[in-house]
Amino acid sequence: MITVGITGGIGSGKSTVCNVWAKKGAYVLNADDLAKQVMVTNAEVKQQLVDHFGSESFLDDGELNTKHLAKEAFEKGRVKELNAIVHPKLPAAASQKIEEAEAQGYDIFVYEAALLLENLEPGSLDYIVLVLADEDHRIKRVKQRDNSSEVEIRGRIEKQRNFEKATDRADYVIRNNGTLEELEKKAEIIYQNFLN
Secondary structure: OEEEEEEOOOOOOHHHHHHHHHHOOOEEEEHHHHHHHHHHHOHHHHHHHHHHHOHHHEOOOOOEOHHHHHHHHHHOOOHHHHHHHHHHHHHHHHHHHHHHHHHOOOOEEEEEOOOHHHHOOOOOOOEEEEEEOOHHHHHHHHHHHHOOOHHHHHHHHHHOOOHHHHHHHOOEEEEOOOOHHHHHHHHHHHHHHHHO
C-alpha cells in the first residue's frame, strides 16, 4: 500500500484534492478528525484536557466540547499547550489507521494534515504532496466556506507556516489558483502517478 501525506495552508484546496482521491478509492484520514477521536477515546489525553482546560472540555454525553477548546486554544493563545497534549499520540493512532486500511485492501492511504511537515518522521510516508494557492484565492475560498471575516482568515494564515518555503520537502506541488475543474484534473494526474 502506498502512503501519501498532503498538506497546505488554510483554503489552499487540500481537502478538495483528498475528496477526488477518495472517490478514486483512496483511504483518506484527516489529522483534525483523528485528533478529535484521540481526545475522546484516549483516557490519558482526556484526563490531561480536563486538567489543563477544565471539565467543560467535554459535554455531558462525553463528546468533545470543540467550542470551549477552540476558545481556550485560539482566543487565549494556548494552541501549543493543546497540541502538546494531543500531537504526541497522533503518530501511533495514524499507524493503526494505516494498518486497518491495508488490512481492508486499500492501495493508497492519504493523511491530510496542516502540520504534516512539523510532525513528520523522515521516511514514514512514500509521498508528500503540497497544495499551494495565492493568499487572495485562499481568503475568498475560506470566506465562502465558513463565513469568516477577512481579518480572522488573515490571522489564521499568519499563524501557519509559510508553505511556499516548503516546496523542497514535497514530491508533488499542486498550484491551485485556477478553477475547481483544473484542480480536480491535477489531483487525478497525481493519483495515477502514485499507482504507476
